[in-house]
Amino acid sequence: MAGVGGGSHMGRGRMTLALHNSYDPVRLAEAHRRALARAAPVAQAFDCNVAAMGFPFDKELRTPLEVAEWLSTTTSIGEDGGALLDLAKKGRFLVLELPKRGLPPQLGTVVGTTSKPWEGRAVDPRWAAERLAEGHSLCLVFGLGPHGLPKDVLGLAEHHLDVTRRRIALETCTAIGAVPAAIAEALGALEAGGDPSPSRAKGR
Numbered sequence: 483m484a485g486v487g488g489g490s491h492m493g494r495g496r497m498t499l500a501l502h503n504s505y506d507p508v509r510l511a512e513a514h515r516r517a518l519a520r521a522a523p524v525a526q527a528f529d530c531n532v533a534a535m536g537f538p539f540d541k542e543l544r545t546p547l548e549v550a551e552w553l554s555t556t557t558s559i560g561e562d563g564g565a566l567l568d569l570a571k572k573g574r575f576l577v578l579e580l581p582k583r584g585l586p587p588q589l590g591t592v593v594g595t596t597s598k599p600w601e602g603r604a605v606d607p608r609w610a611a612e613r614l615a616e617g618h619s620l621c622l623v624f625g626l627g628p629h630g631l632p633k634d635v636l637g638l639a640e641h642h643l644d645v646t647r648r649r650i651a652l653e654t655c656t657a658i659g660a661v662p663a664a665i666a667e668a669l670g671a672l673e674a675g676g677d678p679s680p681s682r683a684k685g686r
Contacts (some may be wrong), residue, residue, distance in 0.1 A: 494669075495619035496641035497610075497662055498589050499525055502635055503536035503580065504627035508536050508574055515556060517626050518580070520655045525574070528662040532569055533621070534630055536580035546575045581638055590619025594639030597651040603642040607661075611668035620631065621662050626654055 505513050514537055525532045543549045547576070550570035554563030569575040578585070583643050591613065593605065601620050610620055623639060625631035630651070636642065645661045646652065652660060 495590055495617050496529065496531060497612045497614070497665065498531040498533050498576070498619070498621045499658060499662065500533040500535055500578070500585070500589070500621050500623045501658075502623055502631060503534075503538070504625045504629060504632065506538065507536065507580075508538055510540075513626060514538075515553060517655065517658070518553065518566055521658050522563075522569055522575075524659050524662060525569055526565055528646050528666045529577060530617065530662055531574040531589075533576040533578050535578045535623075537577065539577065545686060546570050546577045549577055550575055550652075557617070584638055585621055585623075588619075589621035591641065592621045592623060592639045593638045593643050594623050595625075595639045595645065595657055596630055596642050597638060597644055597646065597649050599642030599644050600636065603640070604643045605643050605647060606647055607639075607643070607664040607668045608667045608672075611672050614665070615672050616671055622659055624654060625660075 502523060505511050511554060514534075521532050524530070539549050540552075543552055547567075547570045550563075550567045551629065554567045554582065556563070566575060576589075592657050593610065599605075610622075613620060622643070623631060625635070625636060631639075642660065645657065645664050
C-alpha cells in the first residue's frame with residue numbers, strides 16, 4: 483500500500499523522511515512507533531513527507547490514513563500521533579515496501595543518510611539545499627536500528643549524506659531531526675543570498 487506524496491512548495495522540491503525498517507520485519511515493535519512519532523513533528527516543521535518502509539503493519543490497514551488513525555489511538559505514540567494523522571490527511575504519509583530495485587521516482591533523488599558515505603557519493607546539507615532550491619525533491623532514507631542502513635539500500639542511494647561532515651554516527655531519532663534542520667538552514671541561507679559552507683557534492 484502506498485500514498486501519494488505532496489508536490490513542491492513555492493517552487494522548491496520537497497524532502498521525504500523515509501524510515502527504513504531495520505528492526506523486526508514481522509512484529510511491529512515499540513521502536514517503530516516511536517520513530518514515526520518523532521519524525522512526524524519534524525516533517526511538519528520542515529515541510530517534509532514521512533514514509534514508513536517495510537513496517538510490519540497489520541494487513542487489514544489498507545491505506546496510510548488507516549495506519550495513521552490506528553497509530554494515533556495507541557498510547558505509546560502519545561500526542562505526536564496527531565501530527566502523523568495530520569500528515570496522512572494531507573497525503574504526506576506514505577507506506578512503502580522495502581526497496582529491492584529502487585524507490586518510487588516521484589519521491590525524487592534517493593539520499594542515504596549515513597556516517598560512512600561511500601567514495602564518490604558523499605554530499606552535504608548545502609548540496610541538498612541547492613537541489614531543493616532548483617525544484618528537485620529528495621528522499622532522505624534513515625535506517626532504524628543500531629546498524630543504520632544496510633549495504634543494499636545504500637547501494638540504491640545515488641548520494642550519501644553525513645550531516646556531521648565528520649563521520650560521527652548519530653542515534654536514529656537524533657539524525658531524523660538534525661538532517662532536515664541542517665538542510666533547511668542551508669536553504670534559508672541560499673534564499674537570503676548568504677553562502678553557508680561550500681557544497682561537497684561530487685556531481686549533480
